[in-house]
Amino acid sequence: MRICLLCLLPALIFMACARKTSVTAELTPRSLKAINLEETISRRDEVMMAYSLTSYDAQNKPVAVVNGGWGVEQIQKGQQLNLSAAGPQQAQPIALTLPRNGRLVASLVLIEVDNYGRAKELQEQVRRVHNVVSGPAALFITATELLTPLKYVAAGLAASGVGLKLMDQFDDDDLLGQSSVELSEAELRQKKQRYVRVPATFTGQNLRDAFAYKLEYDISLKAVRIQPARQ
Ligand SMILES: [Ca+2]
Ligand SMILES: [Ca+2]
Numbered sequence: 001m002r003i004c005l006l007c008l009l010p011a012l013i014f015m016a017c018a019r020k021t022s023v024t025a026e027l028t029p030r031s032l033k034a035i036n037l038e039e040t041i042s043r044r045d046e047v048m049m050a051y052s053l054t055s056y057d058a059q060n061k062p063v064a065v066v067n068g069g070w071g072v073e074q075i076q077k078g079q080q081l082n083l084s085a086a087g088p089q090q091a092q093p094i095a096l097t098l099p100r101n102g103r104l105v106a107s108l109v110l111i112e113v114d115n116y117g118r119a120k121e122l123q124e125q126v127r128r129v130h131n132v133v134s135g136p137a138a139l140f141i142t143a144t145e146l147l148t149p150l151k152y153v154a155a156g157l158a159a160s161g162v163g164l165k166l167m168d169q170f171d172d173d174d175l176l177g178q179s180s181v182e183l184s185e186a187e188l189r190q191k192k193q194r195y196v197r198v199p200a201t202f203t204g205q206n207l208r209d210a211f212a213y214k215l216e217y218d219i220s221l222k223a224v225r226i227q228p229a230r231q
């Protein structure tokens with residue numbers, strides 16, 4: 001019996017070492033450009049963003065969600081905002097562990113604000129839960145549901161206990177666009193890919209006014225050492 005255990009020891013040590021790192025994915029909004037305003041007559045739009053990362057394990061069960069928010073900021077036609085530079089216009093990144101053989105959904109919505117007070121209230125609530133990870137118990141998302149990016153962000157905020165509902169916001173404000181990207185851990189690992197850049201163009205029409213926005217965000221992966229569990 002003793003011999004068998006000694007034979008197994010190298011394998012056990014190897015397994016323990018292999019589990020010492022995990023991969024963390026970080027979503028960083030990079031830039032936002034107003035090509036054509038939604039409110040051309042007033043010559044400026046007031047914009048805000050809400051974004052989230054949702055993770056699933058190898059069995060496709062939801063694991064966790066994390067939320068972020070940015071704005072409200074004024075933007076003029078032709079203006080490009082650098083969202084990752086330090087300063088008042090910076091959009092703070094959010095990060096979440098990418099489960100081994102699991103997947104991650106990054107979602108982002110851009111909103112043109114008409115009810116400034118209500119939008120500020122929502123952003124205050126989002127700020128309080130910024131980058132705070134919520135577990136599966138709070139997350140009412142099933143892996144088989146086909147969700148829009150907006151629904152992902154709304155579900156993420158609900159899981160974080162944000163009282164003011166994102167969906168209700170659109171009685172007052174206008175949704176300019178939504179974007180989503182899905183990352184498979186196994187796929188990224190095979191390709192040794194550490195960085196995914198996501199460009200998005202949002203165009204549409206509100207009443208008689210056409211709008212166009214260009215947005216860029218990225219997901220970067222970092223290997224994080226896990227503290228060994230105490231025996
Ligand atoms: Ca316009
Ligand atoms: Ca508007």
Ligand SMILES: [Ca+2]
Nearest residue numbers: 046112113114
């Ligand atoms: Ca407005």
